[in-house]
Amino acid sequence: MTDWAGRMAGDAPPRALPLLAALLAALLVLPAIVDSYVLSIAILVLYFAYVGQAWNIMMGFAGQLSLGHSLYVGLGAYASAVLFVHHGVAPWIGAFAAIGAAIAAAAIIGALAFRFGIAGVYFALLTIAFAEFTRIGFDHFPWIGGSGGLFLPVARHGESEFWMLRGPPVMFYYVILSMAAMAFAMCRLLMVGRIGYYWRALREDEDAARALGIDIFRYKMLAILISSAMTAPAGVFFAFYYNTLFPEQIFSMLRSIELILGPIIGGLGTLFGPILGAFVLTVLAEVLNEVLAALGWEIPGARQVFYGLCLLVVVMYLPEGIWPALARRLGLERRR
Amino acid sequence: MTALLDVSGVSRSFRGLRAVNEVSFAVAPGEIVAVIGPNGAGKTTLFNLIAGALTPDDGAIRFDGRDIAGLRADRRCRLGVARTFQLVRPFAGLTVEDNAIVGALARTPDVAAARREALAALDRLGLADRRGLLASQLTLPDRKRLEMARALATGPRLLLLDEAMAGLRPTEIDGMVSVLARLNRETGLTIVLIEHVMRAVMALAQRIVVLHHGEKIAEGTPADISRDPVVIRSYFGEAAA
Ligand SMILES: Nc1ncnc2c1ncn2[C@@H]1O[C@H](COP(=O)(O)OP(=O)(O)OP(=O)(O)O)[C@@H](O)[C@H]1O
Ligand SMILES: [Mg+2]
Numbered sequence: 303m304t305d306w307a308g309r310m311a312g313d314a315p316p317r318a319l320p321l322l323a324a325l326l327a328a329l330l331v332l333p334a335i336v337d338s339y340v341l342s343i344a345i346l347v348l349y350f351a352y353v354g355q356a357w358n359i360m361m362g363f364a365g366q367l368s369l370g371h372s373l374y375v376g377l378g379a380y381a382s383a384v385l386f387v388h389h390g391v392a393p394w395i396g397a398f399a400a401i402g403a404a405i406a407a408a409a410i411i412g413a414l415a416f417r418f419g420i421a422g423v424y425f426a427l428l429t430i431a432f433a434e435f436t437r438i439g440f441d442h443f444p445w446i447g448g449s450g451g452l453f454l455p456v457a458r459h460g461e462s463e464f465w466m467l468r469g470p471p472v473m474f475y476y477v478i479l480s481m482a483a484m485a486f487a488m489c490r491l492l493m494v495g496r497i498g499y500y501w502r503a504l505r506e507d508e509d510a511a512r513a514l515g516i517d518i519f520r521y522k523m524l525a526i527l528i529s530s531a532m533t534a535p536a537g538v539f540f541a542f543y544y545n546t547l548f549p550e551q552i553f554s555m556l557r558s559i560e561l562i563l564g565p566i567i568g569g570l571g572t573l574f575g576p577i578l579g580a581f582v583l584t585v586l587a588e589v590l591n592e593v594l595a596a597l598g599w600e601i602p603g604a605r606q607v608f609y610g611l612c613l614l615v616v617v618m619y620l621p622e623g624i625w626p627a628l629a630r631r632l633g634l635e636r637r638r
Numbered sequence: 639m640t641a642l643l644d645v646s647g648v649s650r651s652f653r654g655l656r657a658v659n660e661v662s663f664a665v666a667p668g669e670i671v672a673v674i675g676p677n678g679a680g681k682t683t684l685f686n687l688i689a690g691a692l693t694p695d696d697g698a699i700r701f702d703g704r705d706i707a708g709l710r711a712d713r714r715c716r717l718g719v720a721r722t723f724q725l726v727r728p729f730a731g732l733t734v735e736d737n738a739i740v741g742a743l744a745r746t747p748d749v750a751a752a753r754r755e756a757l758a759a760l761d762r763l764g765l766a767d768r769r770g771l772l773a774s775q776l777t778l779p780d781r782k783r784l785e786m787a788r789a790l791a792t793g794p795r796l797l798l799l800d801e802a803m804a805g806l807r808p809t810e811i812d813g814m815v816s817v818l819a820r821l822n823r824e825t826g827l828t829i830v831l832i833e834h835v836m837r838a839v840m841a842l843a844q845r846i847v848v849l850h851h852g853e854k855i856a857e858g859t860p861a862d863i864s865r866d867p868v869v870i871r872s873y874f875g876e877a878a879a
Contacts, residue, residue, distance in 0.1 A: 496747045503740040506729035513689060513723075514792055515715035515744030 315634045329479055333472045341471055345543070347584045348478040349536065354564035354576030355485040356532035361562070362571030363498060364525035365505030367422070370411075370429030372557035373436055374404040374530040378537025379547055383454055384446050386466075386542075393467045393538050400534040407432065408530035409523075416522040430555060437553035447547070454545040467542040474543050481539065482577070485532060489573055492528070501525060502571070556606075563609055567616045569623025578625050583612060640703060642667040642828050643688065643796055648697030648707075650683055657683040659852040660697070665796070670822055670829045672839040674863075675849035676872070681832045682724055684849065685798050688830075689721040690714040701796065715744055720794035722785040724801045724832070728773035734760065734784055735769035741791030752791075759791040760784075762817060779806050783814075790821075799831040803838045815841045840864075848872075 329348075333341055353375065360366045381403040382396030391399075411432055415425050441449040456468070463469040467477070492498050500521045504511040508518055541547055551557070568579025587605050594604060620627050641664035650658045658680040665671050673681050686692040688699060690711035699707040706714050720741075729737050738756035739749065746752055760766045763783040768776065773784060782802055789797060799818075803811050815838050821827050833839045839846065839860065846863045848856040850872045856863060863869055 494749065496743050496749060496752075499736065499740050499743055499749070499752075502732055502736070503729050506731055507727050509691065509711075510723065510727040510729065511740070512711040513691070513715060513721055514741050514788065515712045516740075517710075517712050 317632070318634050321632075321634070326483065333475055338471060341475055343584060343588050345471065345475050345478055347580050348475070348482045349539065350561060350564045350580035350584060351577040352478060352482045352485050352539075353533055353536045353561040354568070354580055355482070355489050355573075356529050356536065357562055358565040358571065358576050359489065359492065359501075359529040359532065360525050362565055362575070363493065363505065364501040364522060366522060366525060367426040368429045368526070368529070369426045369555070369558050369562070370431075370433035371529075371533055371561055372553050372555070373407060373429070373433040374533035375537040375540060375557065375561070376433075376436065376440070376547075376549070376552040377403040377407055378534030379541035379552055380440065380446060380452065380537070381534075382538040383452055383541040383547055387452065387454060392465050393542050394465065397535055397538050400538050401531045404530040404534035404537075405527055407436075408526045412523045412526040416519050416526075430558070433553050433555065433558060437549045440549035440553065449549060452547040454541065456545060474539070478539055478543075481535060486573060486577070488532070493573065497521065497524060505571075560609075563613060565623075567612055567623060569625035572623065572625045572629075574629070575623050575625040578628070579623070582624065583609065586612070641665060641700070642669075642702055643830070644698075644700040645684075645688065646698050646700075648684070648687055648694045648699060650687055650692060650695050656852045658687065658694075658849075661849070661852075661854050662697075663847050663854065663857060665828060665830055667795075667828055668822070668826045670818070670831070670842050670844050672843035672846045673830060673832045673849060674834070674836075674839060674846060679849040680852040681849055682800055683852075685721060685800050685830075685832065689719055689798055715792055715794075718793070718795035719798070720789035720792045720796070721798035722782075722789050722800055722802055724804075726778070726781045726785045728776070728781050728784050728788075730772070730774040732773060733769065734765055734771050734773055734776065737773050737784055738769075738787050738791045741788040742793070744792040755793070756787075756791050759787040762790065762821065763787040764813075764817075779810055782806070794827070796828045796830065799829065799833075801832055801834060803833060803835040806835075808837070811835055811838055814838070818842055 332344055336344070353371070357368065357371050360368045378400035381400040382393050385391035385396040385399055386393060411429060414420070415428055420428055440446065446452055464473060500511070500516050503514065504516060504518055504521055512518055540552070564579030564583055565576040566579065567583060568577065569575030587608055590604065590608050594601060616623065643665040645664070646662045647660050648658060648662070649656065649660050661684060673684065675681055683692065687694050690706070690709055690713070694707055697707070698705055701714070701717060701719060706717065729740065735753070735756060738760050739752050742752035742755035742759070743749070745755065757766060757769065760769055763786055765780065765783050765787055768780065773781065776784060782805070786799065786802060803814055806814060818829060819842060822829055831842065843860055846858065846860055847854060848863060848869050855872060856866050856869045858866070
């Protein structure tokens, strides 16, 4: 336990820990001080922080660009929702099936790509292809609702609400907060361990990494398996929070893009990047919505254009993302 | 004494070009051997075959009595074969220390232990005070040192150095020569080096293998080689011209 805690703290800059504790404390009391609208946005922020963290393992740590992470979200969502709707299985149990489904898909993609040296843009295309195939497959699968969608009954009797994840937004808030906190801790552990060093090494130069004893295939497989396993619970959350699933939506490429923007804008390969990116993007997009609504303007696709602009600004002025620049300002640089 | 490295009849072609042609030589434990030859002689290709970046078309490569010709590079590293690249390949986005830690992790999964090994290796190469810099911030000579420190951190029994001295100033070459000589003396590390800098070759090598057009044309002590007429014609002759 102390060893674990020691590794967690490790070489973290001394000011990071109090800051992290303050952030966590603020997030814990948030529902008591904000209204339901702000709470719903906080849930979104934490959701994107969570999936962003999971995706960051692939791209930020191991340098493998996945543009099809909606596949793991969707598989996770459908696996847990189908078990719940058809068999009354609680999502906490369904989550294991969700993770299993995501890992199975990731194993196929990883084995195909990494065994045959498919990398870079071609790997990204392969991940898109798998998500698209799955979307089309689910569209034509009536037992799970097909393109007409799968709906979760809103209330069930006899079981505790928490166990079945049927409850008010504040319950979902604490669930996603716990998930985001665990994802953060897990990524931190991975990052400071051997696996984190090996991922960054193979991200930088595969041949040099191989010469230093790194089994490239194995470590790429670990990246995609861990990342997909971490992404699947986001799908479970999505299913039970929104109660409706459409293949068209959940497997869509837009969803894959949406979930990678946070870490890119926040800072690839950093632990705070996905959190900061999720916050900046979600909150600013919400503000934009409010402003447009107040002006009475109805602009379809405004959110996407806004995301595009954010990306443009960050790529031009802060190519490493917001967090590394902010960390320097706050004196939170990793000790060198 | 049995050889630590035994290369026998190894060949490799690229689209018809015989880059390495039936080359054989052996290296005893604790020995320092230099591989020399004009540009394009096949020296780097030979290293790639020994380290596992390439597989031979023909021939056997034995390390410590075991045939390693079919093993991947990472497996060979874990058996104790480390190499540097002629065109240095540091992990640019990682710090100097983290570069060396990656190497040291080949021997231990424990990052703290790997860090100690890494710092020892950096210290040997005189890079300890630059450990916090990003590898991309280093000068070329320092990158070469980092390349060596990283290879050394893997705890090798055989170190393959591909033109580690190229681009260094004479005083830096002398420094590097003494680092390698000390390493060999203190730890018994076996070293095979590809080198154009004859000053370093003569100071370090107990034996020299000469390659030309992919073939071994001579092998012997530095004194033998510098008198060998074939070598003088094909190599020193060109270099002097
Ligand atoms: N991957 C490759 N594909 C095709 N040809 C190659 C490859 N690697 C090396 N060669 C060719 O094989 C020959 C030997 O090259 P090699 O790099 O081994 O020479 P070298 O002795 O290391 O030369 P230098 O002193 O310039 O480093 C050259 O003609 C080179 O062009
Ligand atoms: Mg060469």
